Amino acid sequence: MGRWFFFSMVLGVVCWVCEVGSVGGIGANWGTQTSNPLPPSTVVQMLRDNGFQKVKLFDAEDGTLSALKNSGIEVMVGIPNDMLASLASDMKSAENWVSKNVSGYVSDGVNIRYIAVGNEPFLTTYNGSFLQTTLPALQNIQGALIKAGLSSQVKVTVPLNADVYESPDGKPSSGDFRDDIRQLMLNIVKFLSDNGGPFTVNIYPFISLYDDPNFPVDYAFFQGTSSPVVDGNATYNNMFDANHDTLIAALQKNGFGNLPVIIGEIGWPTDGDINANLQYAQRFNQGFMDHISTGQGTPLRPGPIDAYLFSLIDEDKKSIQPGNFERHWGIFTYDGIPKYQLNLRTTNNGALVRAKNVKYLNKQWCVLKPSVSLDDPNLAPSVSYACANGDCTSLGYKTSCSDLDVRGNISYAFNSYYQINDQQDAACNFQGLATITNKDPSTTTCRFGIMIDNESAASLSLAQFRHYDPVFRFGFYVFFPLLLAWL
Secondary structure, three states, X not given: OHHHHHHOOOOOOOEEOOOOOOOOOOEEEEOOOOOOOOOHHHHHHHHHHOOOOEEXXXXXOHXXXXXXXXXXXXXXXXXOHHHHHHHHHOHHHHHHHHXXXXXXXXXXXXXXXXXXXXXXXXXXXXXXXXXXXXXXXXXHHHHXXXXXXXXXXXXXXXXXXXXXXXXXXXXXHHOEEOHHHHHHHHHHHHHHHXXXXXXXXXXXXXXXXXHOOOOOHHHHOOOOOOOOXXXXXXXXXXXXXXXHHHHHHHHHHOOOOOOOEEEEEEOOOOOOEOOEOHHHHHHHHHHHHHHXXXXXXXXXXXXXXXXXXXXXXXXXXXXXXOOHHHHOOOOEOOOOOEOOOOOOXXXXXXXXXXXXXXXXXXOOEEEEOOOOOOOOOOHHHHHHHHHHHOOOOOOOOOOOOOOOOHHHHHHHHHHHHHHHOOOOHHHHOOOOOEEEEOOOOOOOOOOOOOOEOOOOOOOOOOOOOXXXXXXXHHHHHHHHHHHXXXX
16 A cells, blocks of 8 residues: 555646635636637636636746736746746846736736746656756746745745655655655745745646556545555545645655645546546546535645646647646636536536637538548558647547547548648648548547637648658557557
8 A cells, every 4th residue: 555655646747726615716727738729818718707716827928818917817827847947047037037927917917926936847757857947946036026026926836746755654644855855845845935935736646546557546536445544543535635645744844834735736637548537537526626625624734725727628739748648637628618517616507617709610520531441551651640740649448539440540530630730621631541521520429629710829830741750650650550459
């Protein structure tokens, strides 16, 4: 038990927030790595319609921030990791960043409350790339806020993955910061404490289940477990409470037991993996909402929990290096349709409210020509190209499109590329293998999407199919055989 519990704290991937009753406000992560995004004004209206009181952004994009003017929504604006070095080495750069991305927007009515300096910069997969720059960047941004006269209103924080702390025996009370970064973490925690900033942590029960086949499934949720963790007088029936209290124990052990904690990301994906499905996502997210709505908190930190749901909308351009599920964290689809019933306790009927006035491209899809043989030598490289430049993460074992046959899989790949490229005729050619149809090829569980009509959405350039890049060639030998295997 100690092994899987410890492992459950080592990885991360999620977002979401909540507040009901005594909770401090419901929030959501709003990512923008999408090929055809909803207009920012549409997203802000959707946030308001659903009662979200807070939003967490990963970058300071003008369109996003401008749409939040006078919305009343509290904003945490992010600084990407690739900017940490310049902000750490040059105070003037930090001052310019605050002036451009905070001061002006605050003056225009954007309710910026936090600056997230970096995003999970101490992940072990980064091999220490940001160990020397995160704290100096944090210090310089704080100095810039002071100079701008905003330090009492806007607080700094660093969203961290739960792998920055650990428990040697799997019990929350034994928690402490990771040995290799312990002193750095203590320096950051002291700086946050001295300047009124919260400790922000991302907790991901799904990842524990994804990475460890022996992880008890029911422990990831909130309805009780047959394998609780007993720690003195406390019994932990879900991973979230245990993981959260491992952090609280680490803070207490080092003299910072009263430091505010924000759950920067928490949620569950709906596609791209056998455990990423609508049923589990609804079970987890509703369970989390019910859990925190009591205001009881956790054994080591009673009281309201401040959290941000990960995430608001699916992002079809996110990296899938961690897994195909990365593009499917949203409680809403790419076009703002609720995926499942979720009561945030912020609307009159307890239901999610879809995005309004969404404009779509024409009702047409790109599919494989019925006359094309599966033995056609041009088929494999064309499918691989479509998937490399589109989004095929809904294809696979136990995914939303697992009911498709081989021809259906190929059509899904072609249509993804076609839609991402704004239905340009040239994007539905594939050396004569594809055709445009007005008949929706969607099935009960697999949606062949139509992209949002958004003139600001950047389309991928249409490459010549004879010039295959390495990803294209890789797909020729790997992806197409998988399609055939799914038949």
